[in-house]
Amino acid sequence: MEHVLVTGGAGFIGSHFVKRLLHAPDVATVTVLDALTYAGHIENLGTAFLSEKLSFVQGNILDTGLVDDLVREATAVVHFAAESHVDRSFFEAGAFIATNVHGTQTLLDAALRHGVERFVHVSTDEVYGPMPEGCATEESPLRPSVPYAASKAASDLVALSYHQTFGVPVCVTRSSNNYGPYQHPEKIIPLFITRLLKGEQATLHGRGEHVRNWLHVEDNCAGIEAVLREGTPGEVYNLGGGTDLTSRDLTGHLLNVCGADWDSVTYIPDRQANDIRYSMDWSKAAAQLGYRPERNFEEGLAETADWYRRNADRWAPMMRNPNAARPARPLPTSPAGR
Known part of the structure; x- marks a missing residue:
């Protein structure tokens, strides 16, 4: 190699x-x-x-x-x-x-x-x-x-x-x-962290019940x-093999590492086609390759938040860049309302 x-x-x-x-x-x-x-x-x-x-x-x-x-x-x-x-x-x-x-x-x-x-x-x-x-x-x-x-x-x-x-x-x-560090602030973890660090609202889709597995x-x-x-x-x-969390539970962790409370969270209508849950069996990689996730989620999240806290010069320009995020607008729907 x-x-x-x-x-x-x-x-x-x-x-x-x-x-x-x-x-x-x-x-x-x-x-x-x-x-x-x-x-x-x-x-x-x-x-x-x-x-x-x-x-x-x-x-x-x-x-x-x-x-x-x-x-x-x-x-x-x-x-x-x-x-x-x-x-x-x-x-x-x-x-x-x-x-x-x-x-x-x-x-x-x-x-x-x-x-x-x-x-x-x-x-x-x-x-x-x-x-x-x-x-x-x-x-x-x-x-x-x-x-x-x-x-x-x-x-x-x-x-x-x-x-x-x-x-x-x-x-x-x-x-x-x-x-982890360096992720573009359009993704949920850096998006919420950067908004909370700026004193802005984090926006949670639906009732916050979507489940994702978080892997460092x-x-x-x-x-x-x-x-x-x-x-x-x-x-x-x-x-896989990281930490399974609902988006509401993830938000709670992010509020904690950013020193904010639930008053900083606004619920908004759910995104269209927002899958309720992802989950994978990763036993094949474990058995054949010895793959084992090692990073503790709470420690990894705290380190991630600290990176964004110390590197505003990296992410702040992205928040103002017109290519950094799409303006919200209605999605096209099928005759079936999908």
């Missing part, structure tokens, strides 16, 4: 993974390809640039020539680059399909041409759709509810098909909700590295 290409390596999860990989003695070079859209920031890599192993290329995974040049030099590819925010996908579905599906295909075509030894495609538990009860295994059907999740499910299937048809050594990881970004990156090193080509690995 000498030369690793990491797409989306200036994003939230990708930048944490790059820093982890740079410490690996058997990794000679790490090349980051990132378009530096609103969610990717060169500053996320920070001290990683002190390493002579790191190279950075600004570019798009839809650029066939650029991708081909970079994959030609890679031993392995770890593919994070994606449009990822659910709300944005309601209004920009075409961009999600282009980046997440066609971009993935562009990388896979290059991996096939140049015979990469490992290809890890990073995905999400949202591809399984709502799980009112029970847990999704890697064999569960994919039932995405929103354009973002559908684009990721499609990219998963394309990636796996390249293994089945052409023998590209693809593994897919599907993680639960990540949290470092635990997810440890799982992805395990898949990169030991995963069986053609296999999917669920990476």
Whole structure:
């Protein structure tokens, strides 16, 4: 695993993974390809640039020539680059399909041409759709509810098909909700933290009953590295095992770490197609790869809040950037009222 290409390596999860990989003695070079859209920031890599192993290329995974040049030099590819925010996908579905599906295909075509030894495609538990009860295994059907999740499910299937048809050594990881430093403040944990730190209201959808599994970004990156090193080509690995919380319970934790109370919370109508619960069985990754989440949620959340408290210069400009959030507007509905 000498030369690793990491797409989306200036994003939230990708930048944490790059820093982890740079410490690996058997990794000679790490090349980051990132378009530096609103969610990717060169500053996320920070001290990683002190390493002579790191190279950075600004570019798009839809650029066939650029991708081909970079994959030609890679031993392995770890593919994070994606449009990822659910709300944005309601209004920009075409961009999600282009980046997440066609971009993935562009990388896979290059991996096939140049015979990469490992290809890890990073995905999400949202591809399984709502799980009112029970847990999704890697064999569960994919039932995405929103354009973002559908684009990721499609990219998963394309990636796996390249293994089945052409023998590209693809593994897919599907993680639960990540949290930690450097995350864009459109996501719920940094959104609530930054609003509370500014003395503004946090807005809770519906009655706050939606259940998500919260996994520290470092635990997810440890799982992805395990898949990169030991995963069986053609296999999917669920990476969960953090902390299951309703959105109301999560809000309570956030109020606590920010020193605020429930007067700082406003309930708003639920978002359309807001799945009530996600849940995954991650026993396969545990049994086959020794994957074990280690970060305590309360400690990790406190550290995360402290990072945002100490780094307002990083997130405050994003809050004013017109590309940082979509203005609220009614969603299109089907004749059935969906």
